[in-house]
Amino acid sequence: MTVRIDQLSRTYGSGSRAVTALAGVSAEFSPGTFTAVMGPSGSGKSTLLQCAAGLDRPSSGRVRIGDLEISAMSERRRTELRRTRIGFVFQAFNLIGALTVEENILLPLRLAGTDPDPLWLAHIIERVGLTDRLRHRPAQLSGGQQQRVAIARALATRPEVIFCDEPTGALDSTTAAEVLTLLRAVVDEHGQTVVMVTHDPVAASYADRVVVLADGRIVHDAPQPGSLRIAEQLAALR
Numbered sequence: 001m002t003v004r005i006d007q008l009s010r011t012y013g014s015g016s017r018a019v020t021a022l023a024g025v026s027a028e029f030s031p032g033t034f035t036a037v038m039g040p041s042g043s044g045k046s047t048l049l050q051c052a053a054g055l056d057r058p059s060s061g062r063v064r065i066g067d068l069e070i071s072a073m074s075e076r077r078r079t080e081l082r083r084t085r086i087g088f089v090f091q092a093f094n095l096i097g098a099l100t101v102e103e104n105i106l107l108p109l110r111l112a113g114t115d116p117d118p119l120w121l122a123h124i125i126e127r128v129g130l131t132d133r134l135r136h137r138p139a140q141l142s143g144g145q146q147q148r149v150a151i152a153r154a155l156a157t158r159p160e161v162i163f164c165d166e167p168t169g170a171l172d173s174t175t176a177a178e179v180l181t182l183l184r185a186v187v188d189e190h191g192q193t194v195v196m197v198t199h200d201p202v203a204a205s206y207a208d209r210v211v212v213l214a215d216g217r218i219v220h221d222a223p224q225p226g227s228l229r230i231a232e233q234l235a236a237l238r
Helices: 045-052 075-084 101-112 118-127 143-155 173-190 227-235
Strands: 003-012 019-029 034-038 060-065 086-090 161-165 193-197 209-214 217-223
Touching: 003 045, 019 045, 019 060, 019 217, 034 045, 034 173, 045 161, 045 193, 075 086, 075 101, 086 143, 101 118, 101 143, 118 143, 143 173, 161 173, 173 193, 209 227
Parallel strands: 034 193, 034 209, 086 161, 161 193
Antiparallel strands: 003 019, 003 060, 209 217
16 A cells, blocks of 8 residues: 655644644655665654654645545544554554453454454464464563564554554664564565664665655655665764
């Protein structure tokens, strides 16, 4: 499913205290692609992700996911959309400690009032390597395992697009590589759209494309050139 953002702006506050996080950003994320969104702290990358995923409402501009303009939807309709067609992976995992791994994975389906597809569920649980951890609770898992639970939860509804906000920021390099390989497989094997905010050039090298923001605007948008070149491009913005 294609995600399109058109002249997206987001301002927080008003008057002399107004802060512009996004200033007329336009971009398109096509099905079956993996895009890394990067930029200095305060560049607007997380705001872009949250607006595109319907977690925040832009001050102006449009967000379309497939044939739906989500920027014009009510909060209720955006919530329903996130439960069925959009997956979101957070840096902090956002798992519910009182629930088991299986219950955390199934949560979006339960909230949406839909039955899981047993074959799909078995496939993603096996793919993320959690078959023998389903009865465990998050506190009994490593950070990497918790992030795999979060990814499986995001995939449970078979969303067309998955947004990831610094999904490897709290992980060691080996575990981060495992999580990124899994996200890469989601794109290559299932044709889903993945849009990932990251500060890490190595993480961005798993993507097809790198979009760099500075001061709320896109300053670079091109196929990823490798982690070293990505690091050089970011250093030039500091």
